[in-house]
Amino acid sequence: MKNATQLLQDYLANIQDPAAAASLFADDGILELPTIDARAQGPEAIEKFIAGLLVRVPEFRFKNIDISINTEEQAFGEYQVEAAVPSTGKTYKQTYAGRLVAKDGKIQLLREALDTLAASQAFSKD
Template identity: 65%
Template sequence: MNNAKQLLAAYLESIRDPHAAAALFADDGVLELPYLKSLGIDGRAQGPKAIEGFIASLIAKVPDFQFKNVRYLIETPEQVFAEYEVEALVPSTGKIYRQMYAGRLVARDGKIALLREALDTVAAADAFSPARAD
């Protein structure tokens, strides 16, 4: 059975394959990025199919999206909390998306029941917004 740390590691490593990443979630599992609401984005997806679509949409916008520099800060068999980074080009804006995520994963029966991630919405808004003409 996969514990929380193993599930988070597998999710982070498979993020560029939306189907594989989403398959790690329970049928009622949730991927939640609540702070995206401030950018007008629904940051919640429930169930593998919806989660796959959410991740695929992200990869379409940032093809080189990949997590790196993972630091596990709290770990139990059922829960893990970690920080991880992304640095990738956003082709539509020509800007680099630099982000530090903080994620809390709750595992249930060898699957992800909840992955809630926090991020810097100002950095996200800047990377995805076209450059302004001054």
């Protein structure tokens, strides 16, 4: 059974495969980004959310992963993305902070924070 850190690492590594990333979540698991008022619950909704992100940012991948809290049930890390946004021609450069809560080898909650100004600048056409 995977612990919280393993689940976070697997989620980050599989972000280009929405079905694989979503399968890490419990049936009632939640992916939440409160700073942009985004929330998906359950693997099907989470898969759809990630797939939608990849339509907007096809090369979206996490890098520079630093996990600073590591327990069986919780993990916290910071990780970055730097990828082109085809619709604006800009680069989406972002640092995420994520807290993951695990139970029975599945993700119960992944709550991520991000810099809303950086997101707005990358996705706006000016």
